[in-house]
Every structure is written in C-alpha cells, then in structure tokens.
Amino acid sequence: MPEQDRQLRFAIPKGSLEGPTIDLLAKAGYEVYVSSRGLRPGSNDPELDLYLIRAQEIGRYLGQGFIDCGITGHDWAYENGVDLVDLAELPYSRATVRPTKWVLVVPEDSPIRKPGDLEGKRVATEGVGITRRYLEEKGITAEVEFSWGATEVKVPDLVDAIVDVTETGSSIKANRLRIVDTLLTSFPHFYANPEAAADPWKRAKMERIALLLKAALNARGKVGLKMNLPEERLNELLEKLPSLRRPTVSHLSEDGWLAIETVIDEIVVRDIIPELTALGAEGIIEYPLNKLVP
Secondary structure, eight states: OOGGGOOEEEEEEESTTHHHHHHHHHHTTOOEEOOSSOSSOEESOTTEEEEEEEHHHHHHHHHTTSSSEEEEEHHHHHHHTOOOEEEEEOOOOSSSSSOEEEEEEEETTOSOOSGGGGTTOEEEESOHHHHHHHHHHHTOOOEEEEOOSOGGGGTTTTOSEEEEEESSSHHHHHTTEEEEEEEEEEOEEEEEOHHHHTSHHHHHHHHHHHHHHHHHHHTTTEEEEEEEEEGGGHHHHHHHOOOSSSOEEEEOSSTTEEEEEEEEEGGGHHHHHHHHHHTTOEEEEEEEOSOOOO
16 A cells, blocks of 8 residues: 555544543544534544544444444444454543443333343343343343333333443433343443454554553553652652552762652542652652553
8 A cells, every 4th residue: 555545444433432532532642623513533643534433333334344443332343243353442431431331221110120021021222232132142032122212211111121321320210210130341442344454554553543542541540750859768658659660760960869750540649749748758740641551
C-alpha cells in the first residue's frame, strides 16, 4: 500500500459511549473532531478514517469487512456472533468504571424466581442473540422478542420478563423490578476485522493504538509525585509511600538531599502529603498523568 494511501477505517461508538470514548482517545493522543450532525469525524491523525456508528452495529460491520477496527462492547460483538480479533479490553463505561451487565429482570412480585421458571414465557430485550443463547445453554424454551426501548415498562402487562442492560441497577430498583440472573458482563473492547489484522501495516497501526488506549486507562486515577528529601529519611519514606513500583531516587547537587519521583493513586495524595512534609520533604509537586505503560 503506498504510504500516501494508508488509511485505517476506525469505528467509534455513537450514543452513550461516544463521549467517554472520544475522551479516552484524546488521552491516548488522538484528538477527534465531531460536528453536531456529522457521522464522519476528523482527527489529528491523517491515517485514521473515522466513522460514528451505533455500538450495536459495529461488530456486524467489522465482521463484514466494511471497517477495519472499532471500539464496541463485548456484549454487542457476542450479540452479532461475528469472528473478530480482540486487540484489547478497555475497562471503561458510559457512566462509571463498572462493567455493564445484561440481567434477567422481573417485577418484584413475579412468581419467576429462577431461570427455569421462564419455560413457556415471553421475554423482551434488545439483546435477542444474547438472550436466545442464554436460554439454549440452560435448555429453556421461551419466546424472545425484540424491544426497541423503554423495556422496563413492558413487564408484567406485555411480557413475563425482560433482559436489560445496567451498570448500577438503580433504574431497575426505581421501577420496582428484581434481578433474577446475570447473563453477560461486558466492557468495551478494541476489535479488528480478521482480514485487516492480517495486513502488516494495519496490524502494527492497530497495536500502537491499543497500547496507547490501555496506557491512558492505566493512568486513570493516578498522579505523579516529585519531592526533595533529606537522605537520612529515605527508609522511612519507602515504608510510607504506596508507590506503583519503587520510586526513582537520585542525588541532588547538595550533599545529604535526594530527589524522589513516583506514581501513586490520586485518592491517597491528600493523606500522604502531610506525612511527607513531616519527614522533611520539600518542593513537593503533584502532576496529572495521561498515559502509564507498565
């Protein structure tokens, strides 16, 4: 492929994951520019040909070879039943850092207490493939119908149970529903079409992107910390400092002083800085991290 023609067709999930995904790409070094109505974003990498596609459809288009790679939930790849190359699991979600869960849900007063009680019943869901596979694996015969949304309102008047996606379970409780079982737990993944993954240039490009995406997620919730410390207090500091690895220690030009640098969880900074000052640390600097490669 001529260098000037090199393009990687990359799908970004449109919808609830769109904002978090664009933020993650930015931390990885890929700025994405989306217009108010455009479905073909631009970026600061001329080798990326970007598409905004619903997460539910990305797996299908990857499997058909229309795009080379993309980010979508493991659940939607499973739903579409396509053969994809899994380049990386990316543990982030639309609202929290928790995975999304596909759960079997019934009204609080429903007689359905276990999966087997679905025998002969009707189930509504957007994840028809996920639900049918679940029922087949358990040897349960039930009618599964596709739901276009607002699935919670369909029980018990229209269907006996629903299979819906949740992160926190708060909406389920608010609607006076009860979880019977969990079918699938899912984070977004970075997937590739097998043919694209077999292309040396595309594979190398995708692996670089995967590395940077994982590095951006590794840096989440962590900060760098620098300080100067009297040399005789080093052992005391090493006992107190909850570092990712042993901190970097180097001698200053002034005898008896050390420069310390480390990475720690941001949440502990408020507790550790007073302890560091008590040890005689000076010039303490906290700085944000965009990427962390172990």
